[in-house]
Amino acid sequence: MNKNVFVGVDIGGTTVKLAFIDEIGTIQHKWEIKTAREEAGKYILRDVSESILTQAKELGFKKSQLLAVGVGAPGYIDVENGVIIEAVNLGWKNYPIQKELEDRLQLPAVIDNDANVAAAGEKWKGAGNGADNLLAITLGTGVGGGVIAGGEIVHGEIGMAGEIGHITSVKSGGASCNCGKTGCLETVASATGIARLAMESVHTKPQGYLKRILDEHGNVSAKDVFDGANQGDELSLSIVRDSTEHLGFAMANLANALNPEIIVIGGGVSRAGTLLVNYIRQSFDKYAIPLIAKSTTIKIATLGNDAGVIGAAWLAKQKSAH
Amino acid sequence: MNKNVFVGVDIGGTTVKLAFIDEIGTIQHKWEIKTAREEAGKYILRDVSESILTQAKELGFKKSQLLAVGVGAPGYIDVENGVIIEAVNLGWKNYPIQKELEDRLQLPAVIDNDANVAAAGEKWKGAGNGADNLLAITLGTGVGGGVIAGGEIVHGEIGMAGEIGHITSVKSGGASCNCGKTGCLETVASATGIARLAMESVHTKPQGYLKRILDEHGNVSAKDVFDGANQGDELSLSIVRDSTEHLGFAMANLANALNPEIIVIGGGVSRAGTLLVNYIRQSFDKYAIPLIAKSTTIKIATLGNDAGVIGAAWLAKQKSAH
Structure with a gap:
C-alpha cells in the first residue's frame, strides 16, 4: 500500500470495527475484533492498538503512512479532553481514551460519541x-x-x-x-x-x-x-x-x-x-x-455499518488538518 | 481616541444605530441616523459610510484605528457573499451590501441577519x-x-x-x-x-x-x-x-x-x-x-437596543481575526 490513511475505529458492545481509510474517504481495508469487555474494558484499547499495528504491518503500510486515529464510542464523552465520562456497556468511567491511544500508537487521536461519528460518516461519504x-x-x-x-x-x-x-x-x-x-x-x-x-x-x-x-x-x-x-x-x-x-x-x-x-x-x-x-x-x-x-x-x-469507521476517519482527518 | 475599534451598524426600518466598539466589546461612542428609505434605500449605505467617517474624524480617530465594520440588517441574507437577497422594509433586493461598504470605507465588512447579530451581541457582552x-x-x-x-x-x-x-x-x-x-x-x-x-x-x-x-x-x-x-x-x-x-x-x-x-x-x-x-x-x-x-x-x-451594534462589532472582530 502506498497511500496515506486514517484509522477509523467504531467501538461497540460486542465488536470493534476498524478500517484504514484514505484521504478521500475510501475504505482501503476493514476488519473487526471482539470487544474485550472483561475487567471493566481495560484490554479494549490494548487490543485495538495491537490489531491496528499488526494489520498495518501485514498490509505493508509504513508507520508514517498512518496519519491519525479517530474513534467512535457509545456513552457520554468529554470530547475536548478525549475522556469517556461513562460508557455503561463497556464498563468505562472517566477513561482517558485519547491519551491512551496516543501513547500506544504514537499517533494523534480523537474521540466522539458514536451517534455523532455515524452522522459525520454519512455527511462525508454517505447520503449527506x-x-x-x-x-x-x-x-x-x-x-x-x-x-x-x-x-x-x-x-x-x-x-x-x-x-x-x-x-x-x-x-x-x-x-x-x-x-x-x-x-x-x-x-x-x-x-x-x-x-x-x-x-x-x-x-x-x-x-x-x-x-x-x-x-x-x-x-x-x-x-x-x-x-x-x-x-x-x-x-x-x-x-x-x-x-x-x-x-x-x-x-x-x-x-x-x-x-x-x-x-x-x-x-x-x-x-x-x-x-x-x-x-x-x-x-x-x-x-x-x-x-x-x-x-x-x-x-x-x-453507509450501513461502515458509517462509524468512516465518520471516525473523518474526525481523524479534521484533527490532523488543524 | 487612541484605541482601535470595530464599527457596529444596526440597520432598522426607521433608524440606523452605529457605534465604535473596542476589542473587548466596550462601546466607545454610539449614535443614530435616520434610515433613508427613499428610492428603494439607495442612499442608506452612502449615509452610513459618510456618518462613520465624519464621526471618526470628529472624535479624533485615525483611519487606521477603524479595523472592520459589521452590519446587522433585517431580511433574508446571503451571508457568505454579503448580499441582501430581500429586505422588504428597506426596499433592498439582491443588494451587495458588503462590497459597497468595503468600497466606500476601504475596510473589511461583514453582514448578517439582525436576529443573528443580536444573538451574537448577547453572547459577547450581554446575558450570554x-x-x-x-x-x-x-x-x-x-x-x-x-x-x-x-x-x-x-x-x-x-x-x-x-x-x-x-x-x-x-x-x-x-x-x-x-x-x-x-x-x-x-x-x-x-x-x-x-x-x-x-x-x-x-x-x-x-x-x-x-x-x-x-x-x-x-x-x-x-x-x-x-x-x-x-x-x-x-x-x-x-x-x-x-x-x-x-x-x-x-x-x-x-x-x-x-x-x-x-x-x-x-x-x-x-x-x-x-x-x-x-x-x-x-x-x-x-x-x-x-x-x-x-x-x-x-x-x-x-443589552437592550445595543445588542445589534455590539453583535455587529463582534462579527467584524471575527472577520478580521481570520
Whole structure:
C-alpha cells in the first residue's frame, strides 16, 4: 500500500470495527475484533492498538503512512479532553481514551460519541454527500441523533447535543422513557416504540394482519408493522402514520431552527425505506416553514455499518488538518 | 481616541444605530441616523459610510484605528457573499451590501441577519457572558431567534437557521401565520400573539381586569396581560401559562438537540422579567432531558437596543481575526 490513511475505529458492545481509510474517504481495508469487555474494558484499547499495528504491518503500510486515529464510542464523552465520562456497556468511567491511544500508537487521536461519528460518516461519504448542514437520526432500539452545522459536529455545552430521541412528542399521557421523562420521540419512533404501539393496538383488529403475526410469533416487531403497511394493512398503516407524524413534527421543528440541507435517517427501522421517507415527508412538509420544506432533502442512510469507521476517519482527518 | 475599534451598524426600518466598539466589546461612542428609505434605500449605505467617517474624524480617530465594520440588517441574507437577497422594509433586493461598504470605507465588512447579530451581541457582552452555545429568542411583534453553536452563528443551508418563531406550537386549529403555516410559536408567544389570546378570551371574564382594560383603552396588549398576571388576575395568569407552556416546550426540544449553556430572551415581551422566566422555566423543565434542564440557564437579555451594534462589532472582530 502506498497511500496515506486514517484509522477509523467504531467501538461497540460486542465488536470493534476498524478500517484504514484514505484521504478521500475510501475504505482501503476493514476488519473487526471482539470487544474485550472483561475487567471493566481495560484490554479494549490494548487490543485495538495491537490489531491496528499488526494489520498495518501485514498490509505493508509504513508507520508514517498512518496519519491519525479517530474513534467512535457509545456513552457520554468529554470530547475536548478525549475522556469517556461513562460508557455503561463497556464498563468505562472517566477513561482517558485519547491519551491512551496516543501513547500506544504514537499517533494523534480523537474521540466522539458514536451517534455523532455515524452522522459525520454519512455527511462525508454517505447520503449527506458532503453537506455542511445535516441532521442524522438513527431509528434503532432507541432514537439517536447527530447535528452537523457549518461543517462541524455540534456538541453543546456539556456534550449532550444531538439527543433528538428525547424531544417530547406526546405532551401528556406518553409512555415512560429511560431518560426520566415521558412521551419522548424514542417512545413512539424507535423499533421498540413502534412495536409497543403495535402491541397496544393489535387487539383492536382481531382479524387483522398484525394479530395473525402475534398469534404465530408471540410478538409483533417494527418490521412486521412496516411489512403490514406495505401490504396495505390498515392497522399497520395507522401505526406508521402515527409514528411518522411525530418524526416529521420533531424534524420540522429542528429544521426551522437549523435549516439543514439534508436529514439522513438510519438504523434498523430505516430499512422500511421509501414508505418511511414518504410518510415522514408528509408530516415534515406540514410543520416546516415552506421555504425550508422545499430546501430540505430527507434520505435513508447509505453507509450501513461502515458509517462509524468512516465518520471516525473523518474526525481523524479534521484533527490532523488543524 | 487612541484605541482601535470595530464599527457596529444596526440597520432598522426607521433608524440606523452605529457605534465604535473596542476589542473587548466596550462601546466607545454610539449614535443614530435616520434610515433613508427613499428610492428603494439607495442612499442608506452612502449615509452610513459618510456618518462613520465624519464621526471618526470628529472624535479624533485615525483611519487606521477603524479595523472592520459589521452590519446587522433585517431580511433574508446571503451571508457568505454579503448580499441582501430581500429586505422588504428597506426596499433592498439582491443588494451587495458588503462590497459597497468595503468600497466606500476601504475596510473589511461583514453582514448578517439582525436576529443573528443580536444573538451574537448577547453572547459577547450581554446575558450570554461569552457562552459558546447559546439560543437567543426575541419576543417582539414577531418571534425571532438566533442559534450559536461552538462559538459560531448557525446559518444553515440557505441562511434560514434561527426561525424559532415558526416552530409549530399548536398542531391543529392554530392561528394563521405570515409564513404560510398555522399554529407557529409566533402566533402564541409574540406580543401580538399574546394580545390576540387576550382579545379572544377577554369576554369570558366580563368582570375581570382585562375586560376593564379593554373597556378603557379599546384593546388589550401583551403588557396588560403581564401587568394583570403580576396582580394575580386569573385570566391574565392563564394566558401567561398558555403562552409560556408553548415557549418552554419549543425551547426544551431545541435544547435537547443543541444543549446550549444559556437561552437568552429579549424583545419587548421580555420586560415581563422574572415572571416570564419563571413560567417558561416550569414548562422547560418538564420537557427537557433532566441533565439538560439542570445545565441550561434561562435569562432575560441585558443589552437592550445595543445588542445589534455590539453583535455587529463582534462579527467584524471575527472577520478580521481570520
